[in-house]
Amino acid sequence: MSNKIDTVLFDLDGTLIDTNELIISSFLHTMETYYPGQYKREDVLPFLGPSLQDTFQPMSPEGYEEMITTYRTYNLANHDLLVKGFEGVYETVRTLKESGFHLGIVTTKRSDVVQMGLKLTGLDEFFEVVVALDHVEKAKPDPEPLLKALNQLGSSPDRAIMVGDNHHDILGGKNAGTKTVGVAWSIKGREHLEQYNPDYMLENMADLLPILGV
Incomplete structure (x- = not known):
């Protein structure tokens, strides 16, 4: 073989x-923006792996694109600091x-x-x-x-x-x-x-x- x-x-x-830390903090930032106080670190671990659309669209069929933009803006700004x-x-x-x-x-x-x-x-x-x-x-x-x-x-x-x-x-x-x-x-x-x-x-x-x- x-x-x-x-x-x-x-x-x-x-x-x-x-x-990992970049992605987790990006998700926490996004969830806190749209669902304040509802998500902790362990709650976002299942989000690691699927595409952002697959994660956010079921939560907010109308607003998922805005959530993706929020995520990516934070993610890019903090990329070199956390990777x-x-x-x-x-x-x-x-x-x-x-x-x-x-x-x-x-x-x-x-x-x-x-x-x-x-x-x-x-x-x-x-x-x-x-x-x-x-x-x-x-x-x-x-x-x-x-x-x-x-x-x-x-x-x-x-x-x-x-x-x-x-x-x-x-x-x-x-x-x-x-x-x-x-x-x-x-x-x-x-x-x-x-x-x-x-x-x-x-x-x-x-x-x-x-x-x-x-």
């Missing part, structure tokens, strides 16, 4: 870069790149914010393809973004592996036909991911290297 895989797709937030890298990620991604793997990012974020995060953490030089929310009709767990990334990389699902911190990533990989990898540092906890049966679970990003025969 390990010799066959030549393509690695990564989720971004909570997988490659630690945006940092995860231990072992930069070195592992660099090793994969140097070993000849095709590397792509598949995220439910918009492409402009993706580039901010990649530049801030120095990861921008490693990825040939980024498929963001504004590049697709349907977000993960729909297979569309993964298949689009694989197509752009000239790869196929049977030669690819999807790495993520959320069940949307694991299900997206399964729906697209790739191998799947969960990361134990997911803010939702490894148990959340294990119930979706990823093929592998990483304690540190460096654990990916022996799986891929590097």
Whole structure:
């Protein structure tokens, strides 16, 4: 198996870069703006992973676009203050790149914010393809973004592996036909991911290297 895989797709937030505090504080700011006093930190954790539209539209079918704007304005203003890298990620991604793997990012974020995060953490030089929310009709767990990334990389699902911190990533990989990898540092906890049966679970990003025969 390990010799066959030549393509690695990564989720971004909570997988490659630690945006957890930024996202949580962005949600808390937004919820406090529209629903004062109703949401605490633990209440917004389920919002991590789905697209903003999927989160806000059920709450406010008429006003969700304004909520998204409020979220994004706060998120951009506080981005560089709150985002940092995860231990072992930069070195592992660099090793994969140097070993000849095709590397792509598949995220439910918009492409402009993706580039901010990649530049801030120095990861921008490693990825040939980024498929963001504004590049697709349907977000993960729909297979569309993964298949689009694989197509752009000239790869196929049977030669690819999807790495993520959320069940949307694991299900997206399964729906697209790739191998799947969960990361134990997911803010939702490894148990959340294990119930979706990823093929592998990483304690540190460096654990990916022996799986891929590097």
